[in-house]
Amino acid sequence: MPPIKTIAIIGAGNGGCAAAAYLAHRGFDIRLYGRSRATTEPLSATGGIEYEGALGDGFAPLSLITNDTGAAIAGADLVLIMAPTHAHEDVARTIAPHIAPRQLVMAAPGHTLLLIPNTIRKGGGRLGIYCDSSSLPFICRKSAPGRINITGVAQILYFAVFPGEKVAAVAEDVRQVFPHIEPTPSLLHTVFPYTNAIHHPPALLLNVGRVESTGGDYHHYYDGITPSVGRLIDALDAERVAVAAALGVWIEPLPQFFFRMGYTNAAGRDSGTAYGVFHNSEPNRWIKASATIDHRFLNEDVPYGLVAIAELGHVAEVPTPCADAVIEIASIVAGRSYRRDGLTRDRMGIDAMTVSQVTTLLRSGQLPGPEPSPQDLRLR
Amino acid sequence: MGVNSVAVLGAGHGGCAAAADLGKRGYSVRLHARNPERLATLRAQGGIEARGIQRGLVPIDLLTTDVAEAVRGADLIMLVVPSVAHGHYAQALAPLIDGSQAIFINPGHTGGGLHFQHELRNAGYRGPVRSCETVTLTYITRLEGPGTVNIFSYTKRLGFAALPGRQTAALFALIKPLYAEIQQASSVLETGLSNLNAIFHPEGMIMNAGWIQHTNGNFLFYREGFTDAVGRVTAAVDAERMAVAKALSVPAIPFIDVFYEAGLTTKAARDSGDISRACRESEPNKTIKSPASLDHRYVHEDVGYGLVPISALGQLAGVATPTIDALIKLAGLAVGIDYMRDGLTLERLGLKGKSPSELLRIVEDCD
Numbered sequence: 004m005p006p007i008k009t010i011a012i013i014g015a016g017n018g019g020c021a022a023a024a025y026l027a028h029r030g031f032d033i034r035l036y037g038r039s040r041a042t043t044e045p046l047s048a049t050g051g052i053e054y055e056g057a058l059g060d061g062f063a064p065l066s067l068i069t070n071d072t073g074a075a076i077a078g079a080d081l082v083l084i085m086a087p088t089h090a091h092e093d094v095a096r097t098i099a100p101h102i103a104p105r106q107l108v109m110a111a112p113g114h115t116l117l118l119i120p121n122t123i124r125k126g127g128g129r130l131g132i133y134c135d136s137s138s139l140p141f142i143c144r145k146s147a148p149g150r151i152n153i154t155g156v157a158q159i160l161y162f163a164v165f166p167g168e169k170v171a172a173v174a175e176d177v178r179q180v181f182p183h184i185e186p187t188p189s190l191l192h193t194v195f196p197y198t199n200a201i202h203h204p205p206a207l208l209l210n211v212g213r214v215e216s217t218g219g220d221y222h223h224y225y226d227g228i229t230p231s232v233g234r235l236i237d238a239l240d241a242e243r244v245a246v247a248a249a250l251g252v253w254i255e256p257l258p259q260f261f262f263r264m265g266y267t268n269a270a271g272r273d274s275g276t277a278y279g280v281f282h283n284s285e286p287n288r289w290i291k292a293s294a295t296i297d298h299r300f301l302n303e304d305v306p307y308g309l310v311a312i313a314e315l316g317h318v319a320e321v322p323t324p325c326a327d328a329v330i331e332i333a334s335i336v337a338g339r340s341y342r343r344d345g346l347t348r349d350r351m352g353i354d355a356m357t358v359s360q361v362t363t364l365l366r367s368g369q370l371p372g373p374e375p376s377p378q379d380l381r382l383r
Numbered sequence: 384m385g386v387n388s389v390a391v392l393g394a395g396h397g398g399c400a401a402a403a404d405l406g407k408r409g410y411s412v413r414l415h416a417r418n419p420e421r422l423a424t425l426r427a428q429g430g431i432e433a434r435g436i437q438r439g440l441v442p443i444d445l446l447t448t449d450v451a452e453a454v455r456g457a458d459l460i461m462l463v464v465p466s467v468a469h470g471h472y473a474q475a476l477a478p479l480i481d482g483s484q485a486i487f488i489n490p491g492h493t494g495g496g497l498h499f500q501h502e503l504r505n506a507g508y509r510g511p512v513r514s515c516e517t518v519t520l521t522y523i524t525r526l527e528g529p530g531t532v533n534i535f536s537y538t539k540r541l542g543f544a545a546l547p548g549r550q551t552a553a554l555f556a557l558i559k560p561l562y563a564e565i566q567q568a569s570s571v572l573e574t575g576l577s578n579l580n581a582i583f584h585p586e587g588m589i590m591n592a593g594w595i596q597h598t599n600g601n602f603l604f605y606r607e608g609f610t611d612a613v614g615r616v617t618a619a620v621d622a623e624r625m626a627v628a629k630a631l632s633v634p635a636i637p638f639i640d641v642f643y644e645a646g647l648t649t650k651a652a653r654d655s656g657d658i659s660r661a662c663r664e665s666e667p668n669k670t671i672k673s674p675a676s677l678d679h680r681y682v683h684e685d686v687g688y689g690l691v692p693i694s695a696l697g698q699l700a701g702v703a704t705p706t707i708d709a710l711i712k713l714a715g716l717a718v719g720i721d722y723m724r725d726g727l728t729l730e731r732l733g734l735k736g737k738s739p740s741e742l743l744r745i746v747e748d749c750d
Contacts, residue, residue, distance in 0.1 A: 209717065210593035215610035216602070229596035231677055231717035238716050296612055324712055331709035332590075335619045336612040 007107070007179055008032055011079035013072070013094055015042045019085035020151040021143035022111070024054035026180065027063035034067035036075035038097075043068050045148035053150040056143075076101040081180065084110040084119065085139075087299070088307035092350070095119045099126025109177065111136040113163075114194045115307065117352030117365075120165055134173055137161035137193040140181055159264060160184045163193045166368030189365040194315070195247040195254045200308020201239040202257070202277060203300035204329050206232055211296055211336055219292035224281045227292055233278025238325040240277065243312050249319035250358060296336060305333045306345025314348045319358055386557060387411055390457035392450065392472055393464035394421045397489065399532040400524035401463055403433040405561065406441040413445035415453035417471070422446045424530035434527065435534040450475040454484065459557070461487045463520070465680065466495060466688035466727070473502030482511035485554055491516025492684065493575035494692040494732045496546035500749070501733030512749070515545040515554040518574040521562045539645065542568035542577055547749040570746045572633045576696070581689020582624060582638050583609075583617045583662070584681040585710050590616065592677055592717050600673035605662045608673055614659025619706040621658070624693055630700035631739060677718050686714045691726030699729060700739050 010026055012019050015037030027033045035052075037043040046052055051064040069075050076082055076098060086094045091110065095118070102108060102123055110119055113135020120133040142155035162177065162184035164170040174186040187193065206223060207214065209232045213221060221227060228236070240257045247254045255263070258280050262272035271283030281287060293300055309326045316323040334341045348354045353361045363369065387410065391402045394416035406412045416422050425431055430442040447453050454460050454476065462472055469488070480486075488495045496514045503512060523535040543558065543565040545551040555567050568574050588595065591608045602608060609617070621638040628635035636644075639661050643653035647668065648661040655661075662668070674681055690707050697704040708723075715722045729735045734742060 206593070209589065209713075210591070211612045212587070212591040212608045212610045213594035213602075215612060216607040221597070226597045227593045229593050231592045231596055234719060235713065235716045325716060328709035328712035331705050332616060332713065335616045335706060336590075338615065 007080040007176055009034070009079045010081045010083055010180070011036060011075040012083050012085055013075070013098060014038075014085040014090075015046065015068075016085070016087075017143050017145055017151070018111070018139045018141065020046075020052055020145060021054075021141040021153050022083060022085050023065055024052045024063045024151050025058065025141065025153065025156070027051070027065055028054070028058055028061065031180070033063075033065045034069065034075040034079060035065050036069055036072055038070065040070060042148075043070055049149055053147075054153060055146065055150065056153040057155055058153055072098050073101045076106070079106060081177075082106050082108045083180075084108070084113075086110075087303055088112065088115050088346075089303050091115050091118050092122055095122035096126050099123045099128035102128035102130055104129045104131040107132050107134065107173070107176065109134045109136070111140055111160075111181075112138045112193075112197075113190070114138075114197045114311075115346060115351070116190050116194060116311070117165065118346065118350050121352040132164060132169060132173055134162065134164040134177060135190065135193050136181070136184065137196040140183070156183070158183055161187050161193050161196050163187050163190045165190050165365065167366040168368075189362070191247075191250055191252050191315075191361075191365060194311060195243060195252055196260065197308055197311075198240075198257055198260060199300075199304050200312060201243055202228070202236045202281075203304040204309060204333055205235040205239065207293065207296065207298065207300040208329060208333055208336065209235065210292065214292055214294075214296055219294040221292050222288065223290050223292040224284060224287040225289075228278060228281040230278050233276055233281070235325065235329075236277035239309070239312075239329065242316065242321070242323045242326055246312055246316045246319055246321045246323065249321045250315060251362065301333050301337055301341075305330060305337075306341040310342055310345030310347070311351065313342075314346060314351065318348065318353060318356065318361060385560060386458040388413070388457045389459045389461055389561075390415065390453040392453065392460065392462050393468070394425075395464070396524055396526045396532070397520045397522060398463040399431050399526060400520075400522040400534045401461060401489070402443050403431040403441040403532055404437050404522070404534055406431070406443055407433065407437045407439075410561075411444050413447065413453045413457060414443050415447055415450055417448065417468075419448050421529075422448065424528075428530050432528075432531040433534060434531065435524070436536060437534055451479050454479055457484060459487060459561075460484050461489055462499070463489050466492050466498070466684055469495060469499045470502045473499055474506045477503050477506035477508040480508065480510070480512075482513065485557055486512065486514040487554075487558060488514055488516040489521055490519045491571065491574065492518060492688045492692075493578045493581060494571075494696075494727050495575075495688070496571050497732040497734065497745075498727055500546060501731065504733070513545065513547075513550050513554060515543065515551070515558065516571060516574060517541045517543050517565060518578050519580065521564070537562065537564045539564050541565050542574040544568040544571045544574050546571045546746065548747040569634060572628075572631055572696070572742075572746055573635070576624060576628045576631075576633055576635050576693065577641065578685075578689050578693070579638060579641055580681070581685045581693065582621050583658070584685040585690055585714055586613050586616045586620065588674070588677060588679070588681050589710060589714050589717060591673065595673055595675070595677060600675040602673050603669070604671050604673040605665050605668040609659050609662035611659045614657060614662065616706065616710070617658045620690075620710065623697065623702070623704040623707050627693060627697040627700055627702045627704065630702045631696065631742070682714055682718055683720075686711055687720070687722045687726035690714075691722050691728060692732060694723075695727065695729045695732060695734070696742075699734060699737060699742055
């Protein structure tokens, strides 16, 4: 694959704008695609994006700001999807017709397994290599329509490639773009570090009355995560770790992971409990609760987080009763079936597969299909 | 033959209310407490100080920590203890009874009689049993000190049934003079499946768990705690309860109608069908604060002895109860108790492996 010079960023929200500023600042040729004019117009007016925060203050000119996916993607070396997980399916469908085999497609965050590659292929895209990261690479927020405040760049970014056996070569290319990536053997490895899935939903669900009655007038972590809420998070974390292990993925429990990310201190880590972790979390201390229950803490983190864990639990034959209970009650709270709308085995592209079939598929990229592979013929 | 002497087992809110009320009304009352300290104040002051519908110091004929002494010769044994204590009293009563005394489980919540009789059998008792029960306590009452009970009122229109069910008419005639508000129900399944506390208290607690723990319950439980989303979950729980009742051919009334008919909400709220609104517009409940802790009967009793047996009956009837089961799980995680193991399971109800037709026969005939 040629060195990455031109990058099409798909999505002009907080993450997309942060990526555009960060990568333009580092000398890449950036085209930024936004779905709505309202989002792109303030950027088009200046021809780029103002930034502040961890990169310093400045202005990053962009070579193209557009509402036309084809124009953004044509000739780009890397197509970088910067969209929340619940938008992945739509985004993949939109970009599918424009994808050429030589283009690397990356989602940051990804952690939606084969949802994007399968949707691109179903949409007629000639997809070559797909890769993803376990989280958004930035801590960022737009401070004005044309201005992004990047308060931090993620120091740990798990990275996976599909097919997994190509990870070494692809990681070398992507390191030019995101130096902090930590390559892992397969897309399963970027699914499980998504810790928002295990702490956002219970923290909201066990405070539903308070959010609705007070408009979220309390501190989400510090006040909201009480010992009982913490116990539920611990139970969900244990299920996450168990399902991952059964699929051959080793992940750190929440306290260790949060300590390594700098989200809690040694006392928080050593408590071994979510309650201890969040009560020793200085960066999270003053974060306000959501003003409404119609919030990504449920709308994204249940269907694209807990549902994925529960569904992978099915594959691995590991029961996930706590995740199932949260999904059930959260669905009634929201008035929609998060399980139906979420990352089912079907959406993840692993329906009716065994653990070894999933592992093989993710490593080799070979999709089991009606056509027997040469290896199958040989076995016959 | 009517009731003259009553053995009241349990000296908490309900037991003290029953002892004071019945004592004042001329019944011979023996009051049993497991803990002697419970009785010390009553001994010292010479009875129970009553407020509300009864007033003044009511002397009690016998205060004892000995169950045998309390029940010997009593016309009626009234069990007025939390459901968790039913097993203990079954153990104590097994060697003392012969089937001649009626046993009133006040209250039996969901499956109290089935559980109590199963525990009696486990304790080796083989004779006949005549128990009867109401779903909730016959009083609205509160202890206001170690020797003072405020009896606000009798609980209105309270369903009543016996186990075995064929005894309901006879036991109803026996208990009615004590509690004029009781009404005959078709069976203990009907009273048990009308356990409204179990239908809405757990949601109020669990979906406000963080709020309760962070502020020690410093909010209005019904007015502020029962928001739209909490109401939606309550509606889902109620629909599952109704489905279980229907599958067992047990009459059941929707939560919101019972709530309205009990005088607990407005007609407009009832007509809207909105449980959240019904709770928010509950005049009698409008100033009631939240429990200060999750370590409370709204969880322990209403989950372990309410939602768990409703789920168990659903399992027996082949009716899925996913919302109820999920709440049981979350409640258990919140307080660190495995309610699906420790609550009133099919096994503790003596119903393990039974079919719906066997259940109905047990409820009617106890065999």
